[in-house]
Amino acid sequence: MPTRRDLLTRVGAGAGAVGTAALAGCLGRVDAEPGTEDGYTWPTPGADLGNSRAVAGGVAPREDPTLEWRHELGSAFVTAEPIVTDDAVLVTTGVDIVAVDRETGERRWSIDPDNEAYTYNGAPTVIGERAYLPEVSTLTARDLETGEADWTREFDSTIGSGSLTVSETDDGDRVYAAAGNAMYALEAESGDRLWEQELLGSPRYTPAVYGGYLYVPTRGGELYCITEWGTVEWRRTIEAGIASAPTILTSEDRRTGHGVAVAGSDGTITYFDIGGEREWETELGSFGADGIAIGHRTLLARSGTTLYALDATDGDERWRVDLDRSAESPPIVVGDTVYVGGDRLRAIDIEGGYGVRSLRVGERRFDYAGEGAVSAVTAADGKLFAGTSAGWEGEGTTELLVLS
Template sequence: MPSRRRYLAAVGASALATVAGCSGVTGRPAPSDPPAPETPPLDEDRQIYGSDGNWSSFGCNAGNTRSVHGIHAGEAPVDGVSEDWRVEVSGLQNRAPVVADGRVFLSGPEGLRVLDAADGSVLWHVDEIRHAPVVRGQTVYVADRSDPAVRALAADTGEPRWRVGTEATPVGPSMYPGSPLIVGAGERVHALDPDSGEQVWSRRLFGRVLSHPPVWSGFAVAVATDAGQVSLLSLDDGVGIHRTNLPARPTCPPSADTDAVYVTCLDGTTYALGGDQNGWGGSWTVDTQWTQGGLAIDSGLVFAGSVGDLHAIDSETGEVQWTHAVGEWDQTAPALGRDTLFVGGDRLWALDPTEGGGEAGPPVRFEQSFHGPVGPGPVLDGGTLYVVAETGESSTHLLALS
């Protein structure tokens, strides 16, 4: 939507110009040296956030933490980026991709396009898939709005494996490894056997269920509704554990770490639910403005907001450690890896998230401008950033940057 986006800088079709480490803010500290790139193994049975080593769902993993291996590990471009490939997308593209096992799954107005991560070529395509899928192993789980139904597809070909019809339009799914697939449809949340689609349990909530609920501590799912409720339900049987009423509708799926569930609402506030020793209940609130792209969590920090400023918040106390101006754009969210936070907005930013603070903000590793705003995305997988950006007066692309 070019008319909504502010001109930044023209970029050629074959190359990107990288600007390293210059913030223009007096007193901003220098970034620390990032660790060497590495890809540590992940044990899915013991990974508290349900990570599988890929950016395999909306928020990377079942907790929506937006961090594949943790903030201090993984591979990432920390000195600047070059373009590997680009694929044209609609200016209305409002979903970030999911990336797993050499495939990029991009859902949006044009349905679900599955691309080869090596060169961006189209492998297969399915209409009417608007929400990000969950990819586990060789299966892709999608919410089909046209049926309406939840479907499981083969990751390599898109061939159907099973289909379960829903009375209302389903929204984006979530799944913790070894647990049921969680999908909202209307005012009901359904738990389905990922192998067969058989219903494990179903529960009615107050308000329309929102997409991609995170899993908290590996045993409970935090389901938000457009009525402003967040319900903590047992993954095994859907039994209610706790319910919180918020003053406004959430603007994006919540995120969860081992201590709390975090959610940003239309009132411009980010809420921490469950930070007390009992494991649930109001903990803190911070005025952050809001985002549609999601929150990120790692190393005791919650990264929230994108309309104006990104905030780094102490997850225990709610104290803001730093803020960084990213421009008036709400279609971005942070991606974390190799001691670097990547976020869009008025450009692509790479920040050193745990250094600096105060009015100066975080150190800048590099910044990259495009013709217009950056986002949805970025997401980070295998050392490559995938992000949607406005690349010309009337052009928008999904870019693979490394």
Template sequence: MPSRRELLLGVGAASTAAVAGCLGSRTDEPGTDDDYAWTTVGADLRNSRTISDGAAPRDDPDVEWSVDLESGMATGEPIVTDDTVLVNTGRDVVAFDRETRERRWSINPENEPYSYYGSPTVFDDTAYVPERETLTARNLETGEVDWSFDLERIISNSSLTVTDTDDGRVYVAGGNTVHALDAESGEELWEQELLGIASYVIAKYADWLFVATRGGELYRINRWEGRIEWRRTIEAGISSAPIVLTSSDRRVGHGVAVAGGDGSVTYFDLSGKREWRTELHAFGNDGLAIGHRTVFARSGSTLYALDANDGDERWRVDVGRSSRNPPIIVGDTVYVGGDRLRAFDVGGGYGIRSLRIGGKRFERERTGDVNYVTAADGRLFVTTDVGRFEGDDTAELLVFS
């Protein structure tokens, strides 16, 4: 029979282990890959917003170069290839040469005020560009038009295009209709009407598309035929693009998560069964990412880290006033904009919920708010937001390294 001292030592060891688990520890390693691109909204077809083994600045970075966007804000995240950065300035969609920093081409040099929303998708040296009520395929080098497809309604807040090597198709939603087009010719292959206006980038996984409407409808659509396989309703509306979680993100199973207009995050399995729902606070626009088995949710002035298995809160941190700035994950670091650019350890440092130390890697203040953040080749591509009526100030594209 163990002695009293042995029992106390055992209890103490167990308590220490429990506290250590609660406080958390940093087990994720920095990324090592500095040869990657950000060619579509959300980084990949499932909208993870993650470069899992990517390298990016983890300490206070320097501005390597910047360009004037000649606008008050960007209305889509920077899309980055080996030699090109594409930015929707609201007034124009501009292709910048990464080596010379010069404007290579744009779709509307006359800059009609605030006409465009969303970001292009690049595939096989073609940029598929949302141009109000038209999806246009342009040569990435020259900007020349290969084909265009007219829609009945405006392409909404986020880019709604996906291309894929499996089927050579482009998927685009304008108004309440999703279209599948041949990526090479622009020929329409099918269309499917929705109950509501599609407002976010489409997620693709296996044989399915996941499409969300701002009014609160989440669809699973067969990508080959356009057939609706199920529809689920978030009563408070949907305020993010759907993101697909795979078995690498969870202990078991695949599914899709969306943010609700009431400050909730809901996860459905692939059959449409709701597995968990977590209440947070009011959401900004398009504020979810998935990486390191954690769902990161931007909710107002707070960044939450949720367990991907059950939605339980792991940690949270104040990130200042809200803007259009969903988080991204590169390697072991989460980046998010707002009143400045901030970077955090994906594990949140040590502590309990918001009472933590060691989680912040850096913060960088800049003239105007930080709008979108993406990453490529070990660098961060950041747009600022000075608003539409801030005198002579204009937004910038900043490249940090």
């Protein structure tokens, strides 16, 4: 069973008259196998420090799933992916951050149960027995069991949406958080400030950590590579703006080298090598505030109503699948399956079934329709954890669904 350190340092209708057998040798095959590991968690946004959004060797439902339990959250939305530890699930609802017991489905604690404003957007991150929560302009380290605050750090500006991660280092664990137009490094144990680095623009989305470097995107489209001492190694500009967390592609994901990929607001996926050189760029079309995933040498990205699979080495398209409706719900990869929310939860073969481009057969594993749109999905220990959203005018409330 991989440890949390192992996981965090990982850096993942029909075809007309054409028969399935004739399509078997066409584009889209990567020979991925079903996962075998059922002991894993999702302790931080993006699953790990590289934002892979993947547990490539993990087990998760591959056929119609069973609803184990549901927990009513009492809000119009789930605004971030569920964070899952060995015994708890943390869910951000916009008006609150809620901790739910994994075994019973009962609420352990929440930080702001009487709040009526739309103020919480970013997902927490967990290390050990402590959860680090972005709370408007305050970063709070809370006991995972009780919710009691161990320490707080006030910033002069609002913490950027999702701009929080925690890294285990030889010199002690660090919290990286963005507020205003600056990135901060804090001691995870005490909250003491280690360094501050001003940026051109406000940081947005969860930073990535790899090889002693921190990769930070800003709202204005700047991608920074910052050393563990807080100095800028390089900065690159995505002219249309950045619309995803940076995702590390390691040498296991590509035939040569490693680097970082980001999505632009215009639907362009751009890959920079570790030195900041722009190696490839692929235009998909529209792209919302979403995320990308990497698993089995395949980069997954959602653009409007379409899920794209790209070759991680050169950005070439392997396949695409129509998801029927547009939604801001990023894909994840568990085992040989891609899971993506929207009007329902969809499970798709990471090899895209059989076919060429969008002409596919056998790509769908299941569609699961709940009582609301699925805003985000994560996985742990062979189960799926999905947040549903009722919407501003929707009837009912949001729920946390646990599927096996």
